[in-house]
Structures are given as C-alpha cells and as structure tokens.
Amino acid sequence: MSQKGSSNCDGKGGEMILAKTGNEALAFAMKQIEPDVVAAYPITPSTEIVQIFSSYVADGLVGTEFVAVESEHSAMSACIAAAASGARAMTATSSQGLALMHEMLFIASGLRLPIVLCVVNRSLSSPLNIHCDHTDSLASRDSGWIQIFCEDAQEAYDSLICAVKIAESIFLPVMVTIDGFIISHCLQKIDVLTDEEVKSFIGEYRPNYNLLDVDNPITLGPACLPDSFFEHKRAQAEGMYQALAVIEKVFKEYEKRFARPLSIIEEYQTADAEVGILCMGSTAGTAKVAVDNLRKKGHKVGLFKLRIFRPIAVKYLQRALKNIKILGILERMEGLSAFGGPLFNEVRSVLYDEAKRPIILSYVYGLGGREITPEEIEEVFLELISLKNKRRKSIEKFRYINVR
Amino acid sequence: MIEENKKECGIVSWQSLTSGALIKDLKRIKENKTGAWRSSRPVFYKEKCINCYRCWMFCPDSAIKIENDKVVGIDYDYCKGCGICAQECPKKVQAIVMVKEEK
Numbered sequence: 490m491s492q493k494g495s496s497n498c499d500g501k502g503g504e505m506i507l508a509k510t511g512n513e514a515l516a517f518a519m520k521q522i523e524p525d526v527v528a529a530y531p532i533t534p535s536t537e538i539v540q541i542f543s544s545y546v547a548d549g550l551v552g553t554e555f556v557a558v559e560s561e562h563s564a565m566s567a568c569i570a571a572a573a574s575g576a577r578a579m580t581a582t583s584s585q586g587l588a589l590m591h592e593m594l595f596i597a598s599g600l601r602l603p604i605v606l607c608v609v610n611r612s613l614s615s616p617l618n619i620h621c622d623h624t625d626s627l628a629s630r631d632s633g634w635i636q637i638f639c640e641d642a643q644e645a646y647d648s649l650i651c652a653v654k655i656a657e658s659i660f661l662p663v664m665v666t667i668d669g670f671i672i673s674h675c676l677q678k679i680d681v682l683t684d685e686e687v688k689s690f691i692g693e694y695r696p697n698y699n700l701l702d703v704d705n706p707i708t709l710g711p712a713c714l715p716d717s718f719f720e721h722k723r724a725q726a727e728g729m730y731q732a733l734a735v736i737e738k739v740f741k742e743y744e745k746r747f748a749r750p751l752s753i754i755e756e757y758q759t760a761d762a763e764v765g766i767l768c769m770g771s772t773a774g775t776a777k778v779a780v781d782n783l784r785k786k787g788h789k790v791g792l793f794k795l796r797i798f799r800p801i802a803v804k805y806l807q808r809a810l811k812n813i814k815i816l817g818i819l820e821r822m823e824g825l826s827a828f829g830g831p832l833f834n835e836v837r838s839v840l841y842d843e844a845k846r847p848i849i850l851s852y853v854y855g856l857g858g859r860e861i862t863p864e865e866i867e868e869v870f871l872e873l874i875s876l877k878n879k880r881r882k883s884i885e886k887f888r889y890i891n892v893r
Numbered sequence: 894m895i896e897e898n899k900k901e902c903g904i905v906s907w908q909s910l911t912s913g914a915l916i917k918d919l920k921r922i923k924e925n926k927t928g929a930w931r932s933s934r935p936v937f938y939k940e941k942c943i944n945c946y947r948c949w950m951f952c953p954d955s956a957i958k959i960e961n962d963k964v965v966g967i968d969y970d971y972c973k974g975c976g977i978c979a980q981e982c983p984k985k986v987q988a989i990v991m992v993k994e995e996k
Binding site: 599600601602660697698705706707708709710711713717719720721723724727 | 906907908910912913914915916917919922
C-alpha cells in the first residue's frame with residue numbers, strides 16, 4: 490500500500506497503467522475523489538467497491554467518514570443527510586439494494602443533492618439471480634438521477650470522476666453503472682490519473698446550502714401541497730433539460746485535459762452503415778467484434794453505444810440514427826409491458842418526429858447473466874439485413890436472443 | 894384561480910423557486926401559526942406544576958412556555974394537541990390535562 494495522501498502514482502503526471510477489475514477501478518476512483526462521506530451496505534456484485542474503499546479508510550489513505558449502515562435505504566438516507574450538510578457523498582449498490590433505495594432516490598434528486606452512486610447492474614428477483622442485467626438501473630429511470638452506462642472498467646473509472654463534476658455543476662445526483670461480474674469482477678488494464686489530477690479536475694465541492702450552518706438556518710424538505718408542489722417538480726425537470734449540455738461540457742473538458750475521449754453516444758463503424766445495433770454497457774464490446782467480422786464480409790453494419798440513459802439524448806440519437814434503415818435495440822431487461830423495454834420505447838419515441846426513421850426491433854438478451862456472444866450478435870445483424878426492405882408493419886418487433 | 898394561487902403562496906413562477914424546495918427565509922415559518930388543526934388541547938394548572946420540565950423536554954413543537962425558569966403555559970399558536978406533555982406530566986402531579994378542542 491502506498492503512502493498516505495498519494496496514490497500508487499508518483500504524482501508527477503506520468504502515465505500509470507494498473508490491472509483492476511471494474512469494482513477495483515471504481516473503488517480506486519472513489520479513493521482519488523476522496524468524498525467526505527461514504528455510507529454503504531454490501532450487496533453482490535457491488536460489495537467490493539465499498540469493501541475496498543473501507544480498507545482505504547481503515548488504512549488512513551483517505552479522510553472520508555465511512556458509515557456502515559443497516560440497509561441500502563439507510564445508506565441513501567445517510568448520503569442525503571451528508572450531502573444536505575454540505576458534504577460530498579457517495580455510495581455503491583446493486584439490484585435489490587437499488588430497489589430498496591428507490592424511495593430515497595427520489596428524495597435525493599428532489600432536494601437537488603449531487604450524490605454519486607456506483608451501480609453494478611444485476612437482475613431483480615424473482616426468480617433470485619445475482620448476475621447481470623439492466624433491470625435494476627432501468628427500473629430507477631424516473632427517479633430524477635442522471636444515468637451513465639459504462640462499457641468497461643476504464644470507462645467506469647473516467648465516468649465516475651466526471652460524474653462528481655456533472656452532479657455538482659447542475660445539482661442532480663448521478664449513477665454510474667457497470668455490468669455485474671462481466672465488468673465488476675473481470676481484470677482489465679486501466680490508465681489512471683494521479684490523485685492531484687483527479688482532485689484538481691473535480692475541484693472543491695461548493696454546496697448550494699448547508700444544514701449545519703447554524704448562523705443561516707434553513708428548512709429542508711418542507712411539505713409542498715397543491716399550491717407549490719407542481720412548480721417544484723417543473724423546476725427540477727429544468728435541471729434534467731439542461732443536464733445533457735453539462736455532461737457534454739464535462740466530458741469535453743476531461744478529454745481536453747487527459748486525452749481520454751468520453752462520448753454521449755459512441756459510434757462504431759457507422760459512417761456508411763445502414764443496418765445498426767444500439768446497446769448499453771459491456772455488450773458494446775462484444776458487438777464491436779461482431780461488426781468487425783461482418784465488415785470483413787462486406788456488410789455495412791455499425792454499432793451505437795448509448796452512454797447516457799438519463800437524460801435522454803434526444804438530439805444525439807436523432808443525429809446518430811438519421812441514415813440507418815433498420816435498427817436492432819439490444820435490451821438487457823424485459824420490460825414486462827407487452828411492448829418492449831424502456832430502451833426500445835424511448836429510442837423509438839425519440840425518432841417519431843423524424844421524416845426518415847429506421848425500422849426498429851427489440852432484442853431482449855442476457856437476462857440474469859445469460860452470456861451473449863459475437864456470433865449471436867452477428868446473427869441479429871444478418872436478420873436485420875434480411876428484414877431491411879420489408880414493410881415495417883409486417884415485421885414482428887419483439888425478439889429474444891438465445892432463449893430456449 | 895391561478896392569480897389567487899400566486900397570491901396565497903407567494904410563488905410567481907417555477908423559475909423563481911429555490912432549488913430543492915429549500916426555505917431560506919424562515920420569517921414566514923414564524924408567521925405561520927401551525928396550531929390551527931388541534932382536536933384536543935392541553936390545559937395547564939400552574940398551581941399544581943412542580944417545574945420538572947418533562948413537558949418542555951418532550952414537546953415536539955417547542956410549545957411549552959417558560960419564563961424565569963418556571964413553566965408558565967402552552968403556546969397555542971404552535972401546539973398540535975398531541976398530548977405528549979399531559980402523558981409525561983407525573984401521574985401524582987397532573988398539571989397538564991387534555992380536553993376536547995372547541996372553537
């Protein structure tokens with residue numbers, strides 16, 4: 490373990506490559522961010538993030554107040570209290586833990602507290618399963634949190650640092666998600682910044698208010714009845730309307746300072762593509778292999794990796810998808826709506842006003858950690874190619890990959 | 894209707910609100926008499942009171958009035974009539990008794 494106050498890096502700004510799992514990368518980023526308060530309750534597969542972080546606290550490598558609470562509901566409650574007291578607060582969770590936080594998620598965003606939460610995506614019971622799908626994060630989509638989906642440990646590391654700045658620039662909470670086990674527990678090379686670089690990028694937290702400031706007492710969380718509740722919600726919505734510009738600004742600044750590109754939608758081989766796949770999270774890496782394989786055979790296929798699920802990147806999606814004839818949306822959640830999941834419905838809705846819009850099909854895949862292979866994605870591409878000239882109404886929209 | 898609404902709560906528009914429904918100006922809170930919805934009221938008998946302050950300690954609304962170290966009565970502007978003061982007043986003393994609120 491390194492000396493107090495500095496990371497494994499030498500602090501001189503040199504390149505630093507480390508081998509880290511997704512969880513380790515997030516814990517390491519959290520250490521460099523050094524929030525004032527981390528309140529957490531363990532749950533697979535996110536446990537390691539706060540477990541590793543708690544050892545940083547125990548070893549005196551960070552000055553963070555670590556609060557071991559009795560549930561995820563309490564974890565988020567403690568983060569809310571800490572943030573309302575002017576502290577920078579963070580936590581991590583998965584699945585049932587995020588579901589148990591659900592009530593408090595709305596309170597964090599309604600109070601405009603810039604809490605940052607690492608979510609390691611895992612399915613929701615029942616049946617019980619500990620492996621990856623996006624049901625937990627996507628079920629929290631209407632809670633007023635910004636949601637950043639990451640393909641790998643590197644993107645998660647970079648995104649978590651940006652998330653702090655995004656949250657504190659617009660006073661909205663942010664969740665940064667990685668795929669359970671696939672990313673959280675797999676070792677990868679990551680290029681890290683020095684502690685000083687991280688600290689200078691995120692800057693000092695300047696809270697909007699501070700409950701502990703006894704000279705300037707405030708009331709927080711008052712009852713707002715029909716005469717004012719609506720206006721408060723409208724004001725909160727404005728934060729989300731403006732959030733995308735803030736996200737883009739922070740990503741650009743990060744890229745400028747550290748030469749690490751972060752995008753709202755990453756496009757892969759899409760310049761001349763007329764058949765596309767859109768997905769979020771680790772599957773993008775698998776899909777890139779499928780795209781490469783099909784490109785070698787002369788198929789004009791491309792991949793869209795959506796990084797920001799909340800707020801919805803309306804203009805970016807419209808611009809990115811304007812030349813696509815048929816789009817398969819790979820969705821790691823069964824929406825149980827009898828009309829596809831949220832990713833399918835929202836992307837489809839974003840394109841409704843466009844004069845030229847692709848045929849869009851929903852492909853549910855990978856539930857409960859079911860593996861997805863490049864070959865399966867290639868089959869989806871080939872299926873899309875075979876359907877691209879069909880009448881759009883005649884095509885069955887709701888499809889499943891590798892379900893027996 | 895809209896105009897009435899604006900007048901009543903002092904909100905001009907959503908743009909004029911503090912972020913996170915925060916109230917910085919606590920003057921209005923002092924002006925709001927929140928004891929209006931009581932269904933029962935505590936009655937204080939000064940001659941029985943032994944000034945143990947149990948009512949003052951337990952009152953969730955700081956509605957027990959104290960002057961010169963002595964309990965002098967109840968602040969009915971803020972008392973919600975929860976009855977905790979009467980409950981906490983020692984059984985042998987019974988200096989606070991709840992009665993039905995009548996307007």
